[in-house]
Amino acid sequence: MWGVFSNFIACEIGFWIVIILGLFTRYVLKKNKLGLFFLALTPVIDLILLIITGVDLYRGATATTAHAIAAVYIGVSIVFGKSMIKWADERFRYYVTKEGPKPIKLYGIEYSKHYLKRWGKHVFSYLIGAGILAGVILLINDSSRTEALLRVLQIWTLALGIDLVISVSYFNWPRKKDD
Template sequence: MTIIGWMIVFCEIAFWVVIVLGLMTRYIFKKKQLGIILLALTPLVDLTLLIAAGIDIYRGEVATTAHAIAAVYIGISIAYGKSMIEWADQRFQYYVTKQGEKPRKRYGIEYSKHYFKGWIRHFIAYIIGGGILVGLIFWIDDISRTQALSGVAKIWSIVLGIDLIISITYFIWPPKEKGISSGT
């Protein structure tokens, strides 16, 4: 695995460690301000990865799939970061501190709308990560060094399209609560 590959692993672990520490500080140790500060550090994890990937490419490395995944990771982290923290916060409060509301499952049109909001986040992540990929491709300006970046961008475009189709199907056939029939 390349240095960038290891950086992605490190950043993903660091992202969740910072979130868990922030939630523990906030709810278990009752230091709400410090907890918020720790949670606010999550973008620094992304910045670390972006700097590492940029330095690696600047030094003349051929862009690899790991570099492309770093761009994808940054886009996803920015687009989904707040909602992932809210998701973790709600579950931490309910399952660990035994406070707050129980996370509920969504069904029907509510599920469809929620999934579509997730697709919009996916699209935002695609714009951010894809923008980084395109920026790197133009910055490097050498097709032989950027094939991995182009390949990942193409695959991500297909995945985004498939995700949109899935999102639309949930409006046509919304998920039903188990044990409830459609009446036919």
């Protein structure tokens, strides 16, 4: 388990390193194309994680929570990756280089709509990650080896439902502006 878990951690660290390196290269060194190259490496990291996890399971490993988290990570990264990079880009420009506008903080109905759209993205990332998990469960076809995958899928399904309740609640109790 620690092998896959450490690979997952290494990929997550790598993800943020290439983002920071991309932003630093783009804004501090003023090398836009090289910065975009580093930012474009984020999907490569996802692919590496998918290959490492797949090879481990193919070699007969019993699926662990770390294997399942790799599928969740891939779904989330595919769907939210661009917006996470945009979020980091805006903050880097404003807080580090002092060149960009202050990031906008949403309140009221605008925040409620934004959060509901993010829930829609959560659904899409869930469909990707759950599809990977279901595919691996069917491919391995041994419930004793895939029990952890099913557990994570169940927990993620519950989290998706809770996220929907939170999303809808913002329409009844909108986020208020901090004074």
